Amino acid sequence: MGSWCRTGATLVLGAGVGAAVCRLLSLRGREELEEGAGVLHRVPVLPVPSVLASELTVSPGASVAVMKYGFPSLANIKTRESYVTSYDPRTRTASWVIERLNPASLSGSSNRKNCDFRADDSVHLFHRSTNDDYRGSGFDRGHLAAAANHKWSQKAMDDTFYLSNVAPQNPHLNQNTWNNLEKLCRSLTKRYLNVYVCTGPLYLPRQEADGKLYVRYQVIGQNHVAVPTHFFKVLILEQANGRGVELRSYVLPNEPIDEKVPLERFLVPIETIERASGLLFVSNIMKRTSSLQAVTDRPTTLPRIHQ
Numbered sequence: 199m200g201s202w203c204r205t206g207a208t209l210v211l212g213a214g215v216g217a218a219v220c221r222l223l224s225l226r227g228r229e230e231l232e233e234g235a236g237v238l239h240r241v242p243v244l245p246v247p248s249v250l251a252s253e254l255t256v257s258p259g260a261s262v263a264v265m266k267y268g269f270p271s272l273a274n275i276k277t278r279e280s281y282v283t284s285y286d287p288r289t290r291t292a293s294w295v296i297e298r299l300n301p302a303s304l305s306g307s308s309n310r311k312n313c314d315f316r317a318d319d320s321v322h323l324f325h326r327s328t329n330d331d332y333r334g335s336g337f338d339r340g341h342l343a344a345a346a347n348h349k350w351s352q353k354a355m356d357d358t359f360y361l362s363n364v365a366p367q368n369p370h371l372n373q374n375t376w377n378n379l380e381k382l383c384r385s386l387t388k389r390y391l392n393v394y395v396c397t398g399p400l401y402l403p404r405q406e407a408d409g410k411l412y413v414r415y416q417v418i419g420q421n422h423v424a425v426p427t428h429f430f431k432v433l434i435l436e437q438a439n440g441r442g443v444e445l446r447s448y449v450l451p452n453e454p455i456d457e458k459v460p461l462e463r464f465l466v467p468i469e470t471i472e473r474a475s476g477l478l479f480v481s482n483i484m485k486r487t488s489s490l491q492a493v494t495d496r497p498t499t500l501p502r503i504h505q
Contacts (some may be wrong), residue, residue: 263298267394267434268482270294270475276320276362281343281356283363285318289323289424291365294398294477295342299387302393306349313355315339327361331419340367340429342397344380365399366418366425370454379431379448379461386435390444394434399426400449400474426452430471432479442489445480447471468492 210225264282269275271293274285281297332339342363346352357363367376386393401424405413416425429452435444447468448461468479483490 202350245463263392266298266395267479267486269296270396270477270482278296278343278354278357278360279351279365280348280357281363283342285321287321289321289399289401290325290327290331290421291399291424292342292362293301293364294396296394296396297343297347299347299383299393299395300391301387303348303350303354304346304384304387306351308352308355310345310355312352312473313345313359315359315361315364318360321362327364327419327421327423329361331421331423332366333419335366335418336369336500337366337418337425338369338372339364340372340376341380343359343395344383346380347384347395363431366416366423366452367429368453371450371452374457375450375455375459375461376429379450382461383431383433386433391436391438394436396434396479398475398477399424400428400430400471402474403428419452428452431473432471434469434483436478442486442491443483445483445490445492447479447492449474465493493495 269282269284271284273293276283276285280303281295283295284293285291286293294454315329317326329339330384339361341358342365343358345355345358348358383393383395401415403413404427405411415427417423418425428449430450431448433446433448435446437444445468447466447470448464449466449471450464472480473480480490
C-alpha cells in the first residue's frame with residue numbers, strides 16, 4: 199500500500215481518524231445538544247417530499263422505513279425497493295444512498311447471479327452512466343447500497359444493480375476492505391434493533407507542489423463518470439429497548455488498503471463528513487432521539503490517497 203498524503207488544515211477542522219481504541223462521546227438531551235454542538239444540530243429534520251408518498255412500500259428494508267432519521271439533503275431524491283438515494287447528475291453517481299438493515303432484510307432466497315448492472319432509465323440520457331463507461335477503466339462498479347444487504351426480495355436486490363447506485367471503485371478496495379466494512383454493517387444487526395447505513399462518495403482536496411489545495415478527480419468513459427477520491431459510510435445503530443442511538447462514521451480512500459489495517463483506523467467524527475460533503479446527519483438524528491453516542495477518536499487528519 200502506498201503512503202497516504204495529508205490534506206490541508208482547511209479541509210476538516212476537527213477531523214479525526216479513529217484508532218484501535220475508540221471513545222464514546224455521549225450527547226444527552228436537547229439543551230445539552232444546543233449548548234455544545236452549535237448550528238449543525240439546530241437545523242430541522244428534512245421533510246419528506248410529498249411526491250414520494252405514492253412510491254413507498256412497507257417491507258423489511260423498504261424506503262418508508264429508511265426515512266425515519268430524515269435525509270442528508272433533498273436534491274434529486276429517488277426511491278427504490280430497498281433504498282433511497284440522492285442522485286448527482288454532474289458526477290453520474292449518487293450523492294448518498296440510505297438503507298435499513300435488520301435480520302429480516304438479510305434473509306431470503308435472492309441471488310445476485312440473477313442480477314445485471316444496468317443504466318438507470320429514470321435518469322436523463324445526458325446525465326447517466328452506462329456499462330461501457332466502466333469497461334476497460336480499471337475500476338469496479340462499486341455498490342453503494344450493497345446487494346447482499348437485501349436478500350429479502352429479488353426485486354430489492356435487483357434494484358441495487360442500477361448504475362445510479364454504483365461508483366468507480368478501486369478493485370482491491372472493493373473486494374477487500376470495503377467488502378469487510380459491508381460485512382461489518384451486516385454483522386451489527388445481531389447487536390442492534392436496526393442498522394441504518396448511509397453511503398456516498400467524497401471528492402476531497404489535496405495539497406500540491408505549489409502549496410495550494412486542489413480538488414482533482416479522474417473521470418471515466420464517454421459520460422465522464424467521476425471517480426471519487428474517498429467513500430464514506432455513516433451507520434445509525436438503534437439500541438434495543440429504546441436506549442438510544444449509536445453513531446459510527448467511516449471515510450476510506452479510494453485506493454488499495456493493506457488488509458492488516460483495522461476498520462477502526464477509518465473512523466472519523468461525523469462532523470468531518472458533514473463538512474466535506476455538505477450533508478447533514480446529526481440534526482436529523484437528534485429529532486428522533488435524546489441519546490446519541492458517537493464512536494470516534496481524537497481529531498487528527500483524514501487518510502489521503504497517494505499521488
